[in-house]
Amino acid sequence: MDKILRINMGASGGPSQSIEKAGEFTALGGRATTSMIVAKEVPPDCHPLGAENKLVIAPGMLSGTTGAMSGRISVGCKSPLTGGIKESNAGGQPAQVMARLGYAAIIIEGKPATDDLYKIHIDKDKVTISVDNSLKLMDNYPLIEKLRKEHGDNAAYMSIGSAGERKMAAASIACTDPELRPSRHCGRGGVGAVMGAKQVKAIIFDDKGCQQRPPKDPDGFKAANRAYVEGIRKHAVSGEGLPAYGTNILTNVLNEAGGYPTRNFKTGFFEGGTNISGETQAELEVKRGGLATHGCHRGCVIQCSGVYNDKDGKFLTKQPEYETVWSHGGHCGIDDLDTIAMLDYLDDNIGVDTIEMGVAIGVAMDGGVIEFGDGEGAIRLVRDEVGKGTPLGRILGNGAAMTGKAFAVERVPVVKGQAIPAYDPRTVQGIGVTYATSTMGADHTAGYAVATNILKVGGDVDPLKPEGQVELSRNLQIATTAIDSTGMCLFIAFPILDQPETFDALLGMLGAFYGTKMTGDDVIALGKKVLNMEREFNKKAGFGAEDDRLPRFFKTEPLPPHNITFAVKDEELDELYNWG
């Protein structure tokens, strides 16, 4: 990955392209690459949908190698949903193929002068940017079917559906999985709207004639990769729970803890929880001839995804994730898996973030648009309103905050304009700190359980002291930013958290691949550097301490069944970025 492709969609005479040396980004990846480029090149006060914003795409540090779990792709820009910096990542095949093509990043800038729609084809010899107005307003599944006929099944595709073209702030960018289904999404923050604003409908990566990226120390890399895979496979979470039930394994546990936000965060327990749990979902998938265990990209050894078939045994959608099952399920008072699976398919097809869409519908239910529990109504809202770009659809498709304003709802669960995911911060106060202070807006992956006890980020924390909430969140956010910067799947967090030898194996892979020795301190320094850049960008975009807050109702409305409120003080939240 020694080059960067820069495409100016607004060049006079039509889009232009240039190749630059990757320089400092040669040995970086993922969030580090996207956030550094956005922080350096995008004016923080620009309009997210304007010509000055840039869409940056980067594979992980080990994408395109034989390294396991290395297939995450990151997309960065200024977010039309939050107004701040954004990194959103996904699985699927594009990261592996893009990396084998040798690109450390693709930067799409400018804005076409006409209303033509473009596709970008990249192979080992050339980059072709062409007008294809026949693709206008196509949604992802039929779009990929059409593109496959032209570009074949050996390519990997990134695309936007009609929501992206309509520049909805919840719009996602779809990435194809190994079966060429557009089922993996860079979902959060409206990155699809930025791609739509650039009038790029699809990017096709074809690595025919390319080889796997060679490590500097092949034997060392092979040995470290073997130890790393063994560590993942022997761990109860990554080797057993996730493959068997997927992320939706969390529904029962969150519900039992009273932390499962139900009917727009009114209670923490959903009476229909077991009907939509990962355990129930996996049984149903297998009974219908689908799969409860499936990888989102080649090289995945965890296989936390699956295939969800309809009642007739035909493919309906990929296994909906926990957050999707929650947003369209308990959050909306819906306990029917087929309804939720249909909504997941519609979201993927239209190209919207499943969290933002589900939360927006729940807020709309609170505003009286339809009743809680109305599954058919929810399908109609997504399919016929968002999918067709009606005025109501555009309100919903612009996210929960917009929907809350449109329907005068007081309880709107967002931070920095982005919907809060499936874990109530009153029950798990530490995650509330992360929701409030993340540079990304409310984001459950911003402070993941990544090896803080091993890395000792910021020193040891006494977990019994209340003030430990902020310190834990800080450490988690630093470590997570670092892992995001490697472009590895976040689910490696658990074998790394519990098994120091697996963390060493990961460092060993990075070291053997790049021919350098990487330490835990290097990882932490990288995490802090990226977070500082993102924080600085947001400050210049107009964010202050008042934006690092949860909505007030979390402080004033006790959440049943435990009847607790969010108790971390504002001044404590303000300490999060004081790491010296």
Place this chain on the structure above:
Amino acid sequence: MQTSANLQLQLTLNSVLISEFYPLLQRGVWLPVTTGCSVMNLLNSQLGIAEVYVQDRITTLFLDGKAIDELTSAYIEDGSTLALSTAMPGLVGSTMRRGGHLAAMRGEITCHPSQAVATGAGTVKIKLFNMLMKEIGPLLLERGIFLSGAELITLLTAGGASLRNGCDSVILDGFPLPCAELFEQLPTRVNPQQMMLLKVIWQG
């Protein structure tokens, strides 16, 4: 809480049919036990689950909705609900883990050590999640669970042909009954309001 049943039912089933009980096990089953004991005592001494399995495998537990860190100082009362799970993914999954590094993040719902309560005959509701349904579920069903007639009807109806075909014998209140008869005459044999004790003997 109820400690006796109006009707006793014993089924002999093929062991693969444990999956038919998963919905019930997730929602929770009532067990007759001696209450007033610690969680460890209940699981190990009363239910016969090996201590090493409890320590290593059951890493996420909730007693009446509160996360447990100490197995020996959390006490079971008559009517308590105990939910059991293996290790969970995600930040919150890790946070819920027994005695985990991130336990402080859910301090408000942590089950704090309590005084021992009076011992006596009682019932506890046990919920099993994920792998534990397959691993512990058969043991609980062998021991016997309380359930309502309505729950039994739902279970046997949802199980349909696979449960009927995999049923080797039925004993209802001490009397053998042809399997087909139980399934065909469910509405007349079982009152939905009736409390039952169901025991399962596993084959294969």
